[in-house]
Amino acid sequence: MKKTPLLILNLFIPVLLLAQIAKPPTYLTVTQDGSGDYKTIQDAINSLPDSSAADRFIKIKKGTYHEKVFIAKNHVVLIGEDENNTIITTDIARDIWRCEGNADDWGVATLNLKGSDITLKDLTIINGYGFNHQQDTVISCAVNGSITQKKVSINGHQMALRSFQTTRLKVIHCALRAHGGDTVSPWNGSTGLFYFKDCLMEGGVDFYCPRGWSYAEDCTFICHSKDAAIWHDGSKNQQQKTVLVRCTFKGDDGFKLGRYHLDSQFYLIDCSFANNMADAPIYQAASSKGVQWGQRVYFYNCHRQGGDYAWFKNNLYTATGSPSPQDIDAVWAMDKQWTP
Secondary structure (H helix, E strand, C coil): CCCHHHHHHHHHHHHHHHHHHCCCCEEEEECCCCCCCECCHHHHHHCCCCCCCCCEEEEECCEEECCCEEECCCCEEEEECCCCCEEEEECCCHHHHHHCCCCCCCCCEEEEECCCCEEEECCEEEECHHHHCCCCEEEEEEECCEEEEEEECCCCECEEEEECCCCCEEEECCEEECCCECCEEEECCCCCEEEEECCEEEECCCCECCECEEEEECCEEEECCCCCCEECECCCCCCCCEEEECCEEEECCCCCCEEECCCCCEEEECCEECCCCCCCCCEECCCCCCCCCCCCEEEECCEECCCCCHHHCCCHHHCCCCCCHHHCCHHHHCCCCCCC
16 A cells, blocks of 8 residues: 555656646747737747747737848747738848948848748748839948948849758748849758748849758749849759749749859749740859859740740750659658658
């Protein structure tokens, strides 16, 4: 009889441990009217512990949030109440940012990422510099201890999203918009894994420019440049690739589909092109310093309104391993390193 309490205690200890391990997920709410946990997105992010093995959820109510947001923590999920009406926006020209003495790009975008396992859903993220400035300007710029004059173009680099060592980034039902170049810059050339679904992306030259492994499906791209809409850096690993499935491309008259400066690998499957897209293949930029693995650009079942161009005829079978269209999904694109 004396052993009964000890037996009960032994049975109870695993339950206590399980309760400690299986903590309920963190949910925070951001509202501009003060009815939520926080009024700003950044305050909500700052309130989270630096480390977590589980996702932390920040729900953002409808409204226009004039913020520059930084996420340097892992396992953060930002969820907007409504994709079109939950807006994060600020105006930043990269040239101005650098001329102000900033040593790198941390802070150059509306949304700046250093954490991993981040999810963005049902949001509009805008760098409004090119939309809200009507003409180029000239500013004083500090360079190597001296002051010079710098022309800032309304079409220059304007990043809505810029990541650094981030990997396993998911962007779902989001609009990412700018008028200038490099709008969507998920940059981690060594280990970056990026997934985009049902997104609208808009910008100037190279406005979708992942480094590493990237997969985009059912996305719409709007290009305001005659140089290139999409770009890729796959120079750190021969397997790295950017894959676009069932995506739609449109833009200003004569926009070009894409280009590359470094080793890259493009796959476009079941994509649609507007009739005003230029008759210009994805090309190696004149300023490129060369590539070691040759041109790797592959198409399957892509079509242009008004008639197809010869350069995007089916050639998927020529890719390494001769993949079939049925093989190509997000897991294949990531070389089985991640299942988004």
